[in-house]
Amino acid sequence: MAAAAPIFRSSFLSSQPLSPTPSTAPRLTSYSPLSIRATATSPDPPAAAAKHRRPSNENIRDEARRHTSSHNFSAKYVPFNDPSSTESYSLDEIVYRSRSGGLLDVQHDMDALKKFDGEYWRSLFDSRVGKTTWPYGSGVWSKKEWVLPEIDGDDIVSAFEGNSNLFWAERFGKQFLGMKDLWVKHCGISHTGSFKDLGMTVLVSQVNRLRKMNRPVVGVGCASTGDTSAALSAYCASAGIPSIVFLPANRISMAQLVQPIANGAFVLSIDTDFDGCMQLIREVTAELPIYLANSLNSLRLEGQKTAAIEILQQFDWQVPDWVIVPGGNLGNIYAFYKGFQMCKELGLVDKIPRLVCAQAANANPLYLHYKSGWKDFKAVKAGTTFASAIQIGDPVSIDRAVYALKKSNGIVEEATEEELMDAMAQADSTGMFICPHTGVALTALFKLRNNGIIGPNDRTVVVSTAHGLKFTQSKVDYHSNEISDMACRFANPPTQVKADFGSVMDVLKKYLLSKNSKLH
Numbered sequence: 001m002a003a004a005a006p007i008f009r010s011s012f013l014s015s016q017p018l019s020p021t022p023s024t025a026p027r028l029t030s031y032s033p034l035s036i037r038a039t040a041t042s043p044d045p046p047a048a049a050a051k052h053r054r055p056s057n058e059n060i061r062d063e064a065r066r067h068t069s070s071h072n073f074s075a076k077y078v079p080f081n082d083p084s085s086t087e088s089y090s091l092d093e094i095v096y097r098s099r100s101g102g103l104l105d106v107q108h109d110m111d112a113l114k115k116f117d118g119e120y121w122r123s124l125f126d127s128r129v130g131k132t133t134w135p136y137g138s139g140v141w142s143k144k145e146w147v148l149p150e151i152d153g154d155d156i157v158s159a160f161e162g163n164s165n166l167f168w169a170e171r172f173g174k175q176f177l178g179m180k181d182l183w184v185k186h187c188g189i190s191h192t193g194s195f196k197d198l199g200m201t202v203l204v205s206q207v208n209r210l211r212k213m214n215r216p217v218v219g220v221g222c223a224s225t226g227d228t229s230a231a232l233s234a235y236c237a238s239a240g241i242p243s244i245v246f247l248p249a250n251r252i253s254m255a256q257l258v259q260p261i262a263n264g265a266f267v268l269s270i271d272t273d274f275d276g277c278m279q280l281i282r283e284v285t286a287e288l289p290i291y292l293a294n295s296l297n298s299l300r301l302e303g304q305k306t307a308a309i310e311i312l313q314q315f316d317w318q319v320p321d322w323v324i325v326p327g328g329n330l331g332n333i334y335a336f337y338k339g340f341q342m343c344k345e346l347g348l349v350d351k352i353p354r355l356v357c358a359q360a361a362n363a364n365p366l367y368l369h370y371k372s373g374w375k376d377f378k379a380v381k382a383g384t385t386f387a388s389a390i391q392i393g394d395p396v397s398i399d400r401a402v403y404a405l406k407k408s409n410g411i412v413e414e415a416t417e418e419e420l421m422d423a424m425a426q427a428d429s430t431g432m433f434i435c436p437h438t439g440v441a442l443t444a445l446f447k448l449r450n451n452g453i454i455g456p457n458d459r460t461v462v463v464s465t466a467h468g469l470k471f472t473q474s475k476v477d478y479h480s481n482e483i484s485d486m487a488c489r490f491a492n493p494p495t496q497v498k499a500d501f502g503s504v505m506d507v508l509k510k511y512l513l514s515k516n517s518k519l520h
């Protein structure tokens with residue numbers, strides 16, 4: 001055992017401020033590097049702690065280089081959900097599909113990871129939260145051994161993404177749903193304002209490595225409804241790698257459009273929908289040395305799965321009952337499943353939550369498939385939806401999503417335009433500022449609460465996938481009552497008032513009276 005164990009050098013560990021305190025010290029086993037850590041990191045007096053500060057002529061990457069660790073963890077591409085297959089590829093190969101044309105999955109050497117018990121992994125991950133140590137200050141790279149174990153820290157491109165807020169939606173839960181334990185995992189509070197950063201740091205880091213290995217990658221490209229393109233262009237710009245984005249013309253928000261433009265991407269605005277752009281980028285990346293950055297590329301999901309691990313970590317490794325995720329191209333629902341399942345398999349938790357995937361009714365191929373009892377899948381022509389980032393009719397990860405939902409006893413729900421916009425307005429009225437996709441997820445929650453499937457005391461997490469500030473036009477339309485065939489029940493339009501004291505007093509008194517009938 002001892003020979004196979006990873007060796008985190010004691011000098012590195014002693015530079016890590018978070019050592020296990022006696023009360024929380026993990027179980028020490030003969031093979032565990034924590035036995036080194038426990039000795040090497042016993043509380044230092046302040047003067048000794050200062051001794052470990054990095055020299056002023058060194059940056060955090062240099063510092064990490066001095067502290068490299070050796071281990072036996074590895075990962076490779078294998079055909080998705082085909083345990084009998086012997087086909088596999090190194091992550092350093094440029095491959096997106098299996099020989100039969102199916103999806104790929106990143107498979108970790110679970111036997112190597114299992115040499116360490118759940119307590120070890122929990123303590124290791126917990127010890128890295130909130131630090132500025134390269135690259136572990138990132139919520140994604142704090143789980144590096146489970147993400148891209150073999151990449152050199154030098155090749156990593158990171159904005160210290162992840163570690164996103166998981167907050168208690170107290171008033172919304174109580175007022176609208178009669179729930180006590182409702183939480184929102186706000187993946188939109190992130191570098192480029194969506195969960196895509198989690199996957200993109202991994203993909204662009206691997207591209208950085210490939211380019212250093214002189215692999216033929218001139219640029220990185222994606223089709224996008226606005227968030228993947230924002231993340232891709234930001235991470236590529238940070239690494240000095242050209243990025244190319246295919247956007248469906250007039251179908252993404254202005255805030256999303258300006259992101260890749262500002263980051264110097266080559267932006268193609270194409271007169272088709274997302275599915276058309278996706279088809280084109282697949283054809284183009286088969287011909288040109290452009291690396292494909294959509295979630296068809298399973299590397300992305302390795303980063304995105306860390307949001308699930310983070311949820312467990314934030315609940316101190318207690319498992320919520322439900323996790324609700326809005327779905328479009330359907331990579332994320334599988335990423336969540338994979339993160340939860342790895343935590344179970346490696347002994348960090350003993351079960352996984354039930355997953356709910358929520359779709360816009362105007363772009364609902366997964367919902368229709370679910371309702372048909374998972375009979376043959378049919379792509380749809382996606383209609384316009386305020387949840388524009390999930391306006392997708394032919395999701396590339398349909399097989400992954402079905403797998404995740406079946407394995408998690410999951411449910412698929414849908415939201416009409418009116419439902420999702422009302423849910424968004426209701427959430428905003430309790431102090432949130434969510435995106436319409438999160439409105440789709442909240443609609444699913446309303447429906448599952450109303451039919452009693454989700455109980456009042458069920459611990460439930462709604463995944464908020466993007467920042468509301470990217471989608472202000474939809475809120476402006478709603479609150480201006482400017483949406484045809486929509487009652488906009490929760491609209492809160494501004495009151496026009498003349499610039500004189502009397503008029504202002506009149507409207508204010510009327511308002512205050514409506515809020516407090518005791519004021520006469």
Ligand SMILES: Cc1ncc(COP(=O)(O)O)c(C=O)c1O
Pocket residue numbers: 194225227228295326327328329330331332333389390435437465466
């Ligand atoms: C804001 C937002 N929410 C949800 C999704 C859906 O994620 P997925 O495509 O992985 O299903 C996307 C992208 O598709 C998105 O940009």
Ligand SMILES: N[C@@H](CCOP(=O)(O)O)C(=O)O
Pocket residue numbers: 222223224225226227228229293294295296328329331389390
């Ligand atoms: N919402 C996505 C759609 C593409 O999804 P991906 O995860 O396959 O890149 C976007 O923002 O482009």
